[in-house]
Amino acid sequence: MRNLILIGPMGAGKSTIGRLLAKELRLPFKDSDKEIEQRTGADIPWIFDVEGEQGFRDREQAMIEELCEEDGVVLATGGGAVLRPANRHALRCGGRVVYLHTSVEQQIERTSRDRNRPLLRTADPGKVLRDLMSIRDPLYREIADIIIETDERPPRLVVNEILERLQALPPR
Numbered sequence: 001m002r003n004l005i006l007i008g009p010m011g012a013g014k015s016t017i018g019r020l021l022a023k024e025l026r027l028p029f030k031d032s033d034k035e036i037e038q039r040t041g042a043d044i045p046w047i048f049d050v051e052g053e054q055g056f057r058d059r060e061q062a063m064i065e066e067l068c069e070e071d072g073v074v075l076a077t078g079g080g081a082v083l084r085p086a087n088r089h090a091l092r093c094g095g096r097v098v099y100l101h102t103s104v105e106q107q108i109e110r111t112s113r114d115r116n117r118p119l120l121r122t123a124d125p126g127k128v129l130r131d132l133m134s135i136r137d138p139l140y141r142e143i144a145d146i147i148i149e150t151d152e153r154p155p156r157l158v159v160n161e162i163l164e165r166l167q168a169l170p171p172r
């Protein structure tokens with residue numbers, strides 16, 4: 001292995017599943033968004049407000065390139081981490097890539113509880129999530145080693161399925 005990298009849309013459970021998976025495997029856990037927040041001393045909405053989405057994407061790219069150099073960590077990315085070709089290349093080279101797939105309906109439900117996702121601060125977050133999914137789903141699929149369905153499956157079950165599917169993967 002090198003690293004274990006979780007990709008997928010907002011609300012797929014990357015941060016939640018990543019933490020559980022790392023605990024189970026006794027590996028360090030890094031969440032790209034949290035690392036950016038720690039490094040800048042500002043939260044994600046503040047970075048979007050002050051530097052715009054492009055400013056955030058520049059910070060995200062630098063962080064992904066750095067985190068993909070690690071060895072033996074579980075890495076949760078942000079939903080837009082696959083947008084830049086350079087990021088897709090870094091993620092692909094950084095380890096096994098797990099796409100946590102989730103329906104837009106579940107994404108809406110799971111993201112409605114908190115307000116820390118600036119792209120969803122809009123009158124119709126469902127439309128934003130649908131539009132993002134149509135652009136990003138092919139990009140997630142392009143770099144995924146495995147695709148895991150998370151709808152109607154509690155985090156524990158998702159973790160177990162990831163572990164089973166990883167064991168069954170042939171070496172690259």
Ligand SMILES: Nc1ncnc2c1ncn2[C@@H]1O[C@H](COP(=O)(O)OP(=O)(O)O)[C@@H](O)[C@H]1O
Nearest residue numbers: 009010011012013014015016110150153154155
């Ligand atoms: N498999 C799941 N089933 C039900 N709820 C989940 C599942 N995975 C995550 N959640 C919940 O959805 C919300 C968003 O999860 P989070 O890990 O922040 O997603 P992401 O990092 O992919 O945006 C959290 O409240 C989390 O507890």
Ligand SMILES: O=C(O)C1=C[C@@H](OP(=O)(O)O)[C@@H](O)[C@H](O)C1
Nearest residue numbers: 009010011033078079080117118
């Ligand atoms: O999908 C996106 O573009 C984003 C997803 C967020 O992370 P999560 O996918 O962990 O919510 C965070 O990186 C930022 O708000 C932008």
Ligand SMILES: [Mg+2]
Nearest residue numbers: 014015077078
């Ligand atoms: Mg997250």
